[in-house]
Amino acid sequence: MKDNNSITIKDIAKKAGVSQATISKILNNYTDVSQKTKERVFRIMEEAGYRPSHSARTLAQKTSKLIGVIYAGRLNADFDHPFFIEVLNAFKRTIGMHGYDLLFFSDETFQKEENFYARCLYYKVDGCIIIAGDDVQQSIDDLTKSDIPCIGVDIQLEGPKSGYVMTDNKKISQSVIDYFYLQGHRDIAYIGGTNESTVSNIRLKGFRDSIKEYGLTLNPEWVIEGDFFEKSGYEAGLALFKDVTKSPTAVFSSSDLMAFGFMRAIHELGLSIPADVSLIGCDDQLAARYVQPPLTTVRQNKEKIGRLAALMLLDFIGDRSSTARVLVEPELISRKTTAQLAP
Amino acid sequence: MKDNNSITIKDIAKKAGVSQATISKILNNYTDVSQKTKERVFRIMEEAGYRPSHSARTLAQKTSKLIGVIYAGRLNADFDHPFFIEVLNAFKRTIGMHGYDLLFFSDETFQKEENFYARCLYYKVDGCIIIAGDDVQQSIDDLTKSDIPCIGVDIQLEGPKSGYVMTDNKKISQSVIDYFYLQGHRDIAYIGGTNESTVSNIRLKGFRDSIKEYGLTLNPEWVIEGDFFEKSGYEAGLALFKDVTKSPTAVFSSSDLMAFGFMRAIHELGLSIPADVSLIGCDDQLAARYVQPPLTTVRQNKEKIGRLAALMLLDFIGDRSSTARVLVEPELISRKTTAQLAP
DNA sequence: CTGAAAGCGCTTACAG
DNA sequence: CTGAAAGCGCTTACAG
Known part of the structure; x- marks a missing residue:
């Protein structure tokens, strides 16, 4: 529209008395250019206020140095999930150091079609990070089957150029059971997320397996399906403690939000934590520190997950690896909602 | 590298027996193409699996349909600030419906140079949203002076194609003072953010002005500078209540985090809230609902801010407006840290 | 309603 | 160490 700042490689070439090819080589750090011309060209570019063009470069090179970010999932298909943000933060930092920028696909761009593969081709992204619940599975199907490198976070991608990284969710449950067991608890209940969630199912399986390993028996009524949100935890609490004679002494809630509801x-109900029941949450949200009493919970190493996702994706892009599946250790944060069971 | 899916407009033109120009017109919704050819071409594109190319289009059109997102600021130059996320969420949704995608600039891409203007030209973004504290002021200077449309959130941009939207921070303080006054409080203290923060300074000024309007006098020792984080609120609490005879009866903390510390x-100190002192925070973080007692605080309308930012930016881009400055109403959320002053 | 041709700003073999 | 030329995949006046 305006002055457009459209000084091109051609203009620079003319001013410097060399060919476009030479300018391009200088721009791309080729070694076979004499130091003198290099310096002269850089000076001229500086004076002229030359700006390279991403689209021209991408068109010619067929690679954009862009990473697509796909998010959708269990929390309202938006990115207000704190887990998402922190992982993405670390991812962005690492990938940024390698010269990549992040492209966020707006779900609405193509009227709900959400054909992510098409959009990846459109933008010629070099790779994708998919942070998601399980409801995206279908809309990313084309993409993960393609030869565009993809790393899933909290979602098990199985394509030819795909891998994933997530917390060892089985170990989350194990560490919780261990902790409770050592405190003397034998009657342990579980409040889960929706059963459409892979993560949630792994945690549940880990819970069942651990219970079994300790030779305990699990009351089927003590496995409650929630939806990760506060209200479902509240209802679970009511259900579990309506008859105190049949209540567990310890509860593992697979989200902090549900733990707050609990x-x-x-x-x-006029009962108290941890005197009447011990409780462990999962997520370590900020609020976990501020509830009364402060919530014992399990923290995921989001920084590590994000960094690993970036590094793994970079390896795919550079053809230094093909598929990779990595599990990251969780960490149990001991606070005040848990106590030794009175003998 | 691989099959590349490189079916171009040219191939489609050949198969359909028409010119490239016609294909392009169909792709761009020109009206002057016969319905028959249109349908035939669409079918052929479908069969062939044609994919358009963003870079080719951008190169030819000089507009990318990309919006740059610049974030930096008071919380560690990363995007884990809940305010940021929620605003951006709403922004993304609105801008997405108009066919734009979001480009996140990685701060590290150009080795800390952070020349955002250069990157905007590089990618030919159609506009930018800048969500920031004040320390970015310098690195966005070139950008806001240019003719690239920019909307600032929580930062007052003054360029020829710039505008901003933020909460009416003066009103935040006013509503807090109103609230305290009606409860009988006359001895009111203020815990602020850093004095490099524009937002913080507006709040402080609003606080002082309101105090004056009610004809109250402000004890200078009751204006404490914090840094928005928990610890500084804790220290402010200690300082304000080390001598209870000289303590305020009400405190406005300009962030929830500091309120938690307070x-x-x-x-x-063995005192209690609200019996010994009333407290109002600012932000309405999730944790505000869960602290004991639940925190009275001020909420910003993040959804509205994000939507407005998108709409304003769209108007700039479409040349339907030039500059715009909009203030959004805050909302005081009454919970349990405030009480009528005992007579 | 349709098409020929130039152009967008860069890179890439290839030749020298 | 340097350059001429073709090509990347689209759009845009312009002519018909």
């Missing part, structure tokens, strides 16, 4: 229910 | 200090 605490509210227990409070309303 | 609560901790009061608790440690």
